[in-house]
Amino acid sequence: MTYKIGISTAEHYTWGNGCDGWHLLNNENLSIIQENVPAGSSEVKHYHNISRQFFFILEGEGTIELPDKIVKLSKNEGLEIPPKTVHRFINQSDSEVIFLVISSPKSHGDKVNYKE
Numbered sequence: 001m002t003y004k005i006g007i008s009t010a011e012h013y014t015w016g017n018g019c020d021g022w023h024l025l026n027n028e029n030l031s032i033i034q035e036n037v038p039a040g041s042s043e044v045k046h047y048h049n050i051s052r053q054f055f056f057i058l059e060g061e062g063t064i065e066l067p068d069k070i071v072k073l074s075k076n077e078g079l080e081i082p083p084k085t086v087h088r089f090i091n092q093s094d095s096e097v098i099f100l101v102i103s104s105p106k107s108h109g110d111k112v113n114y115k116e
Contacts, residue, residue: 006024007022010024010034018038022034029106030105031103031104031105032102032103033101034058034099035101036098037097038091039091040091041090041091043088043090044113045087045088046088046111046112046113046114047083047085047114048083048107050110051104051106052080052081053081053101054081056076056099057076057099058099058100059075059097060075060091060096061073061093062089062099063092064090065088065090066081067085067086086114
């Protein structure tokens with residue numbers, strides 16, 4: 001079925017410290033989520049066993065921490081995260097960051113928190 005969707009009609013959830021997510025597309029093979037992360041917030045380090053992800057910044061600036069480097073992303077920039085890659089998203093700026101997380105297959109249920 002084809003239908004229009006946006007954050008006013010998508011399934012909403014919250015995570016972390018004041019972070020929001022909206023499932024724009026949520027099926028077994030593909031997930032597209034818009035997330036809003038306030039200044040200073042981050043997620044825990046984790047990886048996905050089978051899900052490949054692509055983060056794409058819509059507004060603001062975000063940082064993705066990987067095992068061997070830190071990648072800063074600005075508006076209209078993205079980064080692919082292969083399966084089994086430890087990572088975390090961090091908002092080190094002083095304003096909200098809005099981005100898309102595109103996952104194939106869906107990443108919910110495939111997240112493993114990383115313990116150092």
